[in-house]
Amino acid sequence: MDEFADVCYMVVANADSDEAEETLSHIAGSLAAWTSEDLLNDCYVHVYPAGWAKSLLRLGAGAPLRAEDSVVSHVVFSSEHEDASVRSAAVWAMVYTAWPEFKEAMVRLARTDPDPQVAREAQLALEQLTESGVIEP
Numbered sequence: 001m002d003e004f005a006d007v008c009y010m011v012v013a014n015a016d017s018d019e020a021e022e023t024l025s026h027i028a029g030s031l032a033a034w035t036s037e038d039l040l041n042d043c044y045v046h047v048y049p050a051g052w053a054k055s056l057l058r059l060g061a062g063a064p065l066r067a068e069d070s071v072v073s074h075v076v077f078s079s080e081h082e083d084a085s086v087r088s089a090a091v092w093a094m095v096y097t098a099w100p101e102f103k104e105a106m107v108r109l110a111r112t113d114p115d116p117q118v119a120r121e122a123q124l125a126l127e128q129l130t131e132s133g134v135i136e137p
Contacts, residue, residue: 060093
């Protein structure tokens with residue numbers, strides 16, 4: 001249970017990508033698993049900031065290992081929301097995915113977000129992802 005995102009999920013990892021895919025397929029066939037498309041569709045039904053933020057955290061936590069354009073677009077769009085809690089959730093969705101495609105949005109948030117907490121979170125996320133090699137300096 002991920003208490004921050006308030007969602008239960010499983011991570012499947014294996015050096016052999018075929019083996020990982022087979023295991024993931026078995027799990028998805030046995031459990032009621034949300035696909036990326038399901039997670040993204042859930043984001044579109046929330047218009048109020050609290051629901052929008054929560055759906056972003058689920059989307060980040062449940063995103064695939066490789067970037068999907070539709071997910072990147074929605075998270076970046078959300079990072080420009082007027083509500084600071086939605087922008088903060090977008091930062092954390094970027095952290096969960098750990099995709100280099102979010103570098104530009106994170107830099108923008110770290111440098112220009114009007115909420116100091118969101119800017120700080122974005123800066124820390126940027127530093128962490130740079131140190132781990134996900135994002136190039």
